[in-house]
Amino acid sequence: MDAAEFRRRGREMVDYVADYLENIEQRPVYPDLEPGYLRPLIPAEAPLEPETFEDIMRDVERVIMPGVTHWQSPYFYAYFPAASSFPAMLADMLSGAIGCIGFSWAASPACTELETVMMDWLGRMLQLPECFIAETHGHGGGVIQGTASEATLMALLAARCKAIRRVQASSPETPEAEIFSKLVAYTSEQAHSSVERAALIGGVMMRKVPTDNSYAVRGDMLKKMLEEDKSAGLIPFYFCATLGTTPSCAFDRLTELGPICNEENVWMHVDAAYAGSAFICPEFRPLLNGIEFANSFNFNPHKWLLVNFDCSAMWVKNRADIIGAFKVEPLYLKHENQESGLVTDYRHWQIPLGRRFRSLKMWFVFRMYGLNGLQSHIRKEPTRQWFLPGCVPGTSTWSFNQMI
Numbered sequence: 109m110d111a112a113e114f115r116r117r118g119r120e121m122v123d124y125v126a127d128y129l130e131n132i133e134q135r136p137v138y139p140d141l142e143p144g145y146l147r148p149l150i151p152a153e154a155p156l157e158p159e160t161f162e163d164i165m166r167d168v169e170r171v172i173m174p175g176v177t178h179w180q181s182p183y184f185y186a187y188f189p190a191a192s193s194f195p196a197m198l199a200d201m202l203s204g205a206i207g208c209i210g211f212s213w214a215a216s217p218a219c220t221e222l223e224t225v226m227m228d229w230l231g232r233m234l235q236l237p238e239c240f241i242a243e244t245h246g247h248g249g250g251v252i253q254g255t256a257s258e259a260t261l262m263a264l265l266a267a268r269c270k271a272i273r274r275v276q277a278s279s280p281e282t283p284e285a286e287i288f289s290k291l292v293a294y295t296s297e298q299a300h301s302s303v304e305r306a307a308l309i310g311g312v313m314m315r316k317v318p319t320d321n322s323y324a325v326r327g328d329m330l331k332k333m334l335e336e337d338k339s340a341g342l343i344p345f346y347f348c349a350t351l352g353t354t355p356s357c358a359f360d361r362l363t364e365l366g367p368i369c370n371e372e373n374v375w376m377h378v379d380a381a382y383a384g385s386a387f388i389c390p391e392f393r394p395l396l397n398g399i400e401f402a403n404s405f406n407f408n409p410h411k412w413l414l415v416n417f418d419c420s421a422m423w424v425k426n427r428a429d430i431i432g433a434f435k436v437e438p439l440y441l442k443h444e445n446q447e448s449g450l451v452t453d454y455r456h457w458q459i460p461l462g463r464r465f466r467s468l469k470m471w472f473v474f475r476m477y478g479l480n481g482l483q484s485h486i487r488k489e490p491t492r493q494w495f496l497p498g499c500v501p502g503t504s505t506w507s508f509n510q511m512i
């Protein structure tokens with residue numbers, strides 16, 4: 109495909125996408141198929157000779173579309189909403205064109221710098237405390253992770269490293285393996301499964317904190333468990349609070365939990381994966397109170413803020429905690445100006461090395477909607493927040509609105 113054909117096919121594809129989304133409600137939202145439907149519809153091996161674009165597009169309708177669950181359909185009420193907007197799609201196209209792999213500042217300065225600034229913009233929309241904003245004094249700052257699961261895991265791993273260093277500093281003779289075996293992480297019994305998974309991947313114990321009759325974790329419940337575990341010789345090091353739990357949209361009591369975590373040297377991570385977008389509206393912002401006590405905070409603009417998957421926004425109060433935990437510097441990734449204070453190398457903030465230019469999606473969406481447009485999206489779209497597949501309309505949104 110040369111540039112001339114790309115121009116033509118690109119226009120056709122944009123038309124196809126616009127037609128698809130304009131008429132999506134005419135398609136059955138959930139495919140009526142048996143597992144294994146696809147293999148017989150296409151050849152067993154990749155073609156030897158090139159095929160035409162027309163052939164492929166015919167097969168999109170013949171093979172792919174009948175097997176798509178149409179998440180963007182107005183009849184889709186499963187799981188959670190997946191944000192989508194035309195500006196985000198166009199930005200993703202540009203990101204594909206630039207095709208950079210922005211793992212360090214030098215690997216594509218705009219990719220890194222726009223991300224830092226977009227995370228500040230979004231942080232200010234949420235009225236995050238200044239300590240999470242990169243511009244202010246450069247200790248905190250934001251990063252785009254692929255998913256909330258990765259953010260939770262990154263926070264747990266950084267906390268684990270910090271805890272090990274802290275214990276080693278006070279008792280240098282204790283072997284690392286012994287400290288490791290005593291570390292305990294905590295989360296609500298109502299937390300998302302990804303939190304438990306983070307502990308499994310991180311190889312640490314995790315205890316589930318019981319909740320009150322609104323399904324929220326309260327300070328006294330966590331405090332009691334911390335005391336029990338400390339007197340059993342264990343080392344509490346991480347608590348993942350949830351704002352907007354998956355089963356019932358409960359909000360853990362950050363203002364009670366935060367001071368306890370800070371006092372006990374327990375890293376508090378806050379997972380607000382789907383509810384977090386609402387905090388851009390002043391009337392919902394009180395639900396984020398207590399965030400000033402958190403070490404890290406995450407929510408998914410790709411759920412409810414018009415930025416297509418994948419875009420999970422994570423902030424840390426002290427970037428050294430996260431960078432210090434994962435810094436490995438092979439010779440082939442060294443660059444002369446990497447040690448200057450202005451240079452962020454996002455590869456130290458995440459698990460993979462490579463990363464896409466995802467902040468373009470945020471930039472296009474934030475500019476084309478404006479904060480007012482985004483706020484009115486939140487105010488008019490809460491009815492799409494059904495959470496459990498097959499749940500009765502009204503449950504999770506209903507509880508969300510009851511909280512406010």
Ligand SMILES: *Cc1c(COP(=O)(O)O)cnc(C)c1O
Nearest residue numbers: 255256257300302352354381382
């Ligand atoms: C959706 C959700 C997650 C998981 O999100 P991913 O980005 O898919 O990892 C975690 N926690 C909560 C509260 C969620 O709503």
